[in-house]
Amino acid sequence: MASLTVRKLDDALKASLRLRAARNGRSVEDEVRMILRDAAEAPAAAPPALPTAPPVPAARPQYGDRAGAGRPRVTLIIGGGIAAYKALDLIRRLKDRGLHVRCVMTRAAQQFVAPLTAGALADERCYTDLFDPQSEFDAGHIRLARDTDLIVIAPATADLMAKMAQGHADDLATAILLATNRPVLLAPAMNPLMWANAATKRNVAQLIRDGVHVIGPNSGEMAEANEAGVGRMSEPLEIAAAADALLRPPQARPLAGTTILVTAGPTHEPIDPVRYIANRSSGKQGFAIAAAAAQAGAEVTLVSGPVDLADPPGVRVIRVESARDMLAQVETMLPVNIAIFAAAVADWRVANAGEQKIKKTAQGMPQLALVENPDILATVSKLTHNRPLLVIGFAAETEHLIDNATAKLRRKGCDWIVANDVSPATGVMGGDRNTVHVLTRDHEDVAIDSWPVMTKDEVATALVAKIAAATGHPPA
Numbered sequence: 001m002a003s004l005t006v007r008k009l010d011d012a013l014k015a016s017l018r019l020r021a022a023r024n025g026r027s028v029e030d031e032v033r034m035i036l037r038d039a040a041e042a043p044a045a046a047p048p049a050l051p052t053a054p055p056v057p058a059a060r061p062q063y064g065d066r067a068g069a070g071r072p073r074v075t076l077i078i079g080g081g082i083a084a085y086k087a088l089d090l091i092r093r094l095k096d097r098g099l100h101v102r103c104v105m106t107r108a109a110q111q112f113v114a115p116l117t118a119g120a121l122a123d124e125r126c127y128t129d130l131f132d133p134q135s136e137f138d139a140g141h142i143r144l145a146r147d148t149d150l151i152v153i154a155p156a157t158a159d160l161m162a163k164m165a166q167g168h169a170d171d172l173a174t175a176i177l178l179a180t181n182r183p184v185l186l187a188p189a190m191n192p193l194m195w196a197n198a199a200t201k202r203n204v205a206q207l208i209r210d211g212v213h214v215i216g217p218n219s220g221e222m223a224e225a226n227e228a229g230v231g232r233m234s235e236p237l238e239i240a241a242a243a244d245a246l247l248r249p250p251q252a253r254p255l256a257g258t259t260i261l262v263t264a265g266p267t268h269e270p271i272d273p274v275r276y277i278a279n280r281s282s283g284k285q286g287f288a289i290a291a292a293a294a295q296a297g298a299e300v301t302l303v304s305g306p307v308d309l310a311d312p313p314g315v316r317v318i319r320v321e322s323a324r325d326m327l328a329q330v331e332t333m334l335p336v337n338i339a340i341f342a343a344a345v346a347d348w349r350v351a352n353a354g355e356q357k358i359k360k361t362a363q364g365m366p367q368l369a370l371v372e373n374p375d376i377l378a379t380v381s382k383l384t385h386n387r388p389l390l391v392i393g394f395a396a397e398t399e400h401l402i403d404n405a406t407a408k409l410r411r412k413g414c415d416w417i418v419a420n421d422v423s424p425a426t427g428v429m430g431g432d433r434n435t436v437h438v439l440t441r442d443h444e445d446v447a448i449d450s451w452p453v454m455t456k457d458e459v460a461t462a463l464v465a466k467i468a469a470a471t472g473h474p475p476a
Ligand SMILES: Cc1cc2nc3c(=O)[nH]c(=O)nc-3n(C[C@H](O)[C@H](O)[C@H](O)COP(=O)(O)O)c2cc1C
Pocket: 078, 079, 080, 081, 082, 083, 106, 107, 108, 109, 155, 156, 157, 158, 159, 160, 189, 190, 191, 194
């Protein structure tokens, strides 16, 4: 009888076998035996599906060079509302995203901001007149309508939307809008009563039916004194992000339907109500992983220690302080399919933390007794009920990186360890770059995947791609 050397299989297949074995409560060898036996007993049946897809990073497609070649073009139509001044900031925000911006202003818009300003910010003259011979020669309304990848209208006034809904074309902006076959994004801005008016509602509903995209309006204070409500134009950053999203091809969502729990950041262990023990973790790597997993379609919960980072888009974020708080939150989030423990959890806490601020006394220094914190990674890895299918830990080491990480993988009972050298010279703690080695269990052995130095976002994308390949979710 021929023997099969599991070590000779490729990494993705080995990882799949490991997951499958864990799911069925068998060793990898027993799992392989079962697969072979099933195949031998049922020759007509299809072989068991083992995912072998290679990791494909779900990287954001890059736009062309900043000089203009290959950059998507946005035509920004500025309507005649008070929020027209914000359109000037929007030009900059769109350019920040590598987009080429061309401006068109209605006659009313020119009462609020000067075409010269918009043109200077966009690096191209601002178009205003349907019957301007120079415009007709230069571009013409038909060319302006087509020679773009997206049209953004900000602010979209009630009047401009009414004209669009009716198909008017009596000025340059409306003629372009009627002649275009490109996507259109509206950012309405008006007084709350204008927004709530039945005519406006009808027009907006019609435009949405016609396939126009709408962002906002937000709720907030109006330019008019003592007026507040829904009608405030979305912020330029929000509009630029929405425009960018419309211009990018749909992303692969290989982790759709997967629940993922991520921990990030340091923990703070109180000494008294005002002091604590902490570490230098910034949370950037864990936040980047949560963001990449969400972008890959997973339903992500991020349990984070105290960090100064904004919530990643599409991620549910739970903020905690101490290791014990973190474990409690992690336990309430189970079951999940995958758990990634990137937090730098304090190993110890102060046993005799003061309930009041500890004061200097003549009796000398306070004696702080340390006790061990719960081990979140080991606790979850060793669960017999509700254990995630894949448990990934992080090893932050300052010496003997691979040896220490290998020992940690074995000791904690997790499936993978992401090892990184956090010696001060590497600048990893708090920095934007990371060099990691991904250790995966290979039965008795440990397989090591060493990645080059990358940004933390790139590490996150590559890790998510590896997870997708290992769990049988090849990119769509
Ligand atoms: C000071 C001032 C502020 C205005 N702000 C708005 C506004 O925020 N939203 C809106 O829909 N109309 C607003 N209007 C009314 C529009 O300027 C008017 O309906 C105009 O015809 C719209 O032109 P457009 O179709 O070129 O955008 C405002 C008018 C004035 C005088």
